[in-house]
Amino acid sequence: MGRVSQAQAQENRKRVVETASRLFREQGTHVSVADLMKAAGLTHGAFYKQFASKEALIDEATTHAFEELTQRRDAGLEQHAGQREAARRALLDIYLSTEHRDNVAVGCPAAALAADMAREPGARDAHRAYTEGVSDFAEWLATEDQDGIAQLCTMVGALVLARATKGSPLSEQILTTARAALMATS
Template identity: 60%
Template sequence: MGRVSQAQAQENRARVVAAAARLFREAGTDVSVADVMKAVGLTHGGFYKQFASKEALVTEAAALAFEEQRELRARQDEAHPDARAAREGLIDWYLSAEHRDCPADGCPSAGLSMDMARTADLETRAVYAAGVREFADWLATEGEDDGVARLCTLVGAILLSRATAGTPLSDELLAAARKAL
């Protein structure tokens, strides 16, 4: 089998990072490199030609997940005439059964939280913390510093709702958080 072009290698790398971002939010960073590579139809052996380590992939995947969230917020900003309406639109989606049931496409603040608490890699933690801070700042009401409290309510509600999915409590948690916000 011949070597892939530089453009193909870059495309493969982007596919690996995107797959990892989804898999890590859905199942945690204990997902194996082999499983990430299999998800994009590549061999495990090619991983180390693209990445220095699995932790390097985790860092890039977290950065991509927060970029995807940034794009979602930008779409909310474009769709709504003022910041308050944009926040309310995102909160409605965030506290939905759809978001609860699809963590792979969901918020990295929630989806990666437990793994970030366990990692010793400072670069990965810094990427995660920057993404969390940016989201909290976007959630803040003009002139007030309530974005962190809003973020805590959102993330706590979605995590508890996911943990109780399939029970009436799950929907109750989402509704209570929506009412509180």
């Protein structure tokens, strides 16, 4: 098999990072390199041409997941013509929805990766990206009247609990109650 062009190698790397970002949110960072590469449609051997280690991929995939979150958040602000409160309320509706609960792979990395990041050493780039992503999200959520960290804790906690209780009436009650509490503080 011939060598791939530099452009194809960059495209392959991008595909692996995007795939890892989704799989890590959905299944956790324990996903094997072999399974990850299969999901990306590439060979296991191709992984080591692109990444020094699985940890290096976790670093990039975590950064990518938070970049996606920022892009979605900014697109929501743009969609609401810069009206921050309207964008925030729309974000709460989406974030605390059954669709978000059920689509972990493309959902919020703060909720999906929390347990994995708690187990990661503090010096890793993934831990730094996670911490910065959470901080940035909380800062964006802050209003004159309410701290963004408290809002984010409510959102992430509600989403994690709703996912853990999915299939029971409690799951939707958690989402509804958290959404109502956060909307009432607006």
